[in-house]
Amino acid sequence: MKFALVTMCCRADIERGELLIETVDNFVAEHVTHYVIVDKRDYDHFAHLNTGRRKVLQVEDILPWWIMRVPKARRWWLSLKSVPLRNWFLQQIVKLSLSQSVEDDVLIFIDADVAFFRPFDPKDWVKDGKVRLFRVPDANPTTHTEWHKTAGSVLGLGEQDYFGASYIGNLIPWRRENVLHMYKHISEKSGKGWQETICSRWHLSEYVLYGVYIDKVLGEENSGHYYDDCNPCHTYWGTEALSEEQLREFLGKVDDSHVSIMISSKAGITPTQYRSLLKDLQ
Numbered sequence: 001m002k003f004a005l006v007t008m009c010c011r012a013d014i015e016r017g018e019l020l021i022e023t024v025d026n027f028v029a030e031h032v033t034h035y036v037i038v039d040k041r042d043y044d045h046f047a048h049l050n051t052g053r054r055k056v057l058q059v060e061d062i063l064p065w066w067i068m069r070v071p072k073a074r075r076w077w078l079s080l081k082s083v084p085l086r087n088w089f090l091q092q093i094v095k096l097s098l099s100q101s102v103e104d105d106v107l108i109f110i111d112a113d114v115a116f117f118r119p120f121d122p123k124d125w126v127k128d129g130k131v132r133l134f135r136v137p138d139a140n141p142t143t144h145t146e147w148h149k150t151a152g153s154v155l156g157l158g159e160q161d162y163f164g165a166s167y168i169g170n171l172i173p174w175r176r177e178n179v180l181h182m183y184k185h186i187s188e189k190s191g192k193g194w195q196e197t198i199c200s201r202w203h204l205s206e207y208v209l210y211g212v213y214i215d216k217v218l219g220e221e222n223s224g225h226y227y228d229d230c231n232p233c234h235t236y237w238g239t240e241a242l243s244e245e246q247l248r249e250f251l252g253k254v255d256d257s258h259v260s261i262m263i264s265s266k267a268g269i270t271p272t273q274y275r276s277l278l279k280d281l282q
Helices: 011-027 040-049 087-100 142-154 176-190 194-199 206-218 244-251 275-281
Strands: 003-008 033-038 054-058 067-069 076-079 106-109 114-116 130-134 172-175 225-228 233-236 260-263
Touching (some): 011 114, 033 087, 087 106, 087 176, 106 176, 130 172, 142 176, 142 194, 176 194, 244 275
Parallel strands (some): 003 033, 130 225, 233 260
16 A cells, blocks of 8 residues: 655745655655645745655646636636636645546645654554544534535535534545545536536535545445544644744643644744744654
């Protein structure tokens, strides 16, 4: 079974991306490939990272021909088969599309604002040939209802406010063969291409879509996954900057289940402010 980490990054987040890459090299098992996906116009800023197990890919090479960037616009992409796509939505299409471009058996999605501080080998997530899937039952955040409605609609399950669990996290593994089957399922239900079907929606969570597909279409027993609600990443989702004392307090809450931390880029805290503090966790 071949494993790969997948990170989308941009020029504005390159410092965070470089910290993640440094910690991947220090703590993640050597057999794991790391794909870093960037816009074509940002590629030159990341080309120096395209060495060893790291492969820097361009967004434009993963997308279908009918999706293209709007000149001089950072937040919007033109789609010839749907409404214009917001950059945040587009990133999820890229993640969903990646299985058409690579051959690794398990893709583990990890954001650029994550950093490892302990050894991590995804082989530890395999039990009897099944791969861990992050699933938290009865976690019903009301802000996620539109994402569940989209998943239900494109999967032919009918729109529902909530499918009984959350699948959103910071180290999310997908089995590539399931994603390929999901493409076919969506196309069969909609009568058109899966990307076109999804791009016709306004709301999307790639993790909810895959999770609902596993949960309600394939079923756990047939998916090659087993469910686990333990989050291996200690997270700060806040939008307010933390002082050094507050950062130390946050990091002091790390427990034995954590192998990484995430400090949201929206908090405006630079990696320089906590890079040295990570060494205290090792």
